[in-house]
Amino acid sequence: MPLFGRPKRYLGIDIGTASLKVVEIEDIGRRAKLSTYGSIDLPLDIIKSGAREVIVRVSDALKELIRRAGVTTDKATSALPGFSVFTTVIELPKMPEKELASAIRYEAEKYIPSPLEETVLDWEIVGETEAEITPKEGEGRKKVLMSRILLTAASKSLVSRYTEIFKNAGLDLESLETEAVALVRSLVGEDTTPLLLIDMGATATDICLVEDASPRLTRSIDIGGNAITRSIAKSLSIKPERAEQFKKDFGLKGGLAEGALEERVPQAIIAILDDIVKEIRHACNLFYNKGGRRIEKVILTGGGAKLTGLPEYLNSLLGVKVLIGNPWARVEYPEELRPLLLELGADFAAAVGLAMRNIY
Ligand SMILES: Nc1ncnc2c1ncn2[C@@H]1O[C@H](COP(=O)(O)OP(=O)(O)OP(=O)(O)O)[C@@H](O)[C@H]1O
Ligand SMILES: [Mg+2]
Incomplete structure (x- = not known):
């Protein structure tokens, strides 16, 4: 426990089509410590159905899950499932963030299949490369630094459905990621x-x-x-x-x-x-x-x-x-839980990755 202030805890919530999973992680000085976890069966498919009653049933299940797991924070991160998001990696010359934002929007129109006004666009610089270009005709080739950008797009209506589910369950949805990003964080490191x-x-x-x-x-x-x-x-x-x-x-x-x-x-x-x-x-x-x-x-x-x-x-x-x-590789937990957690690794990988968002 810190000498003063509340412990920093975060929830990772994975809404699957078969079950809901939650993992609560505590930040113990830029390291992750497991505080609780749990799952609940959910034979519904909220992604394919936008019906009111489905949203209500998912938020009720979520409320029940967080109650049973005994979570202590309302700060949640969740993920949109792979099939509902459009993801691509693009490369653009390195430039100031402000210019980059409009360049990305311009590029996004070429790649994203649905109209941008119906889409929530997100991007993240994931690396740098060098590329050879010919600036103008007649000039020699020169090397430029390129930013590698992970671009994701999801429909506004899907994002608002998620926001509503979390609000109904009394949770503060701080961030909505893609499952791939969460899995890389927990399984690849x-x-x-x-x-x-x-x-x-x-x-x-x-x-x-x-x-x-x-x-x-x-x-x-x-x-x-x-x-x-x-x-x-x-x-x-x-x-x-x-x-x-x-x-x-x-x-x-x-x-x-x-x-x-x-x-x-x-x-x-x-x-x-x-x-x-x-x-x-x-x-x-x-x-x-x-x-x-x-x-x-x-x-x-x-x-x-x-x-x-x-x-x-x-x-x-x-x-x-x-x-x-093994999603627990960068998580501290009581030694006696090891056999059980290893067995549950495949089930909780996305939730662990989401819960660690503020740490790694
Ligand atoms: N021991 C096992 N052997 C084979 N399959 C298993 C085993 N245990 C669970 N499964 C299967 O795993 C699936 C559930 O996986 P998971 O919990 O990752 O789904 P989900 O995240 O809810 O679904 P989705 O990601 O498709 O929305 C079910 O089809 C279940 O039958
Ligand atoms: Mg899943």
């Missing part, structure tokens, strides 16, 4: 190697290529854990609840008894994973074509990352190291 981050949730899988610890290219596909469950249910002609259990119990390893029903689980899973792998390869090719370096590893996260045998399966197809991300 200061690691500068080129890598691939894969967040497999219930309804979507987000793929993010990361270089020098910042997102360079993101793609989202609407295939996730739910699609795997449906595939198992269909292939084995069983109810979704049983298929969900089979998925968690057997994953890609399948059952032990030959000829048993469980034996068909891996095939049903692979049928869906193949579409995800196609998208991963496509994203990597786009990245390489833009001059990105070869990726050296894959970090998996999201509930779907817990699928038994997934790291080995992806490793065999992609030929690089595949591991499950």
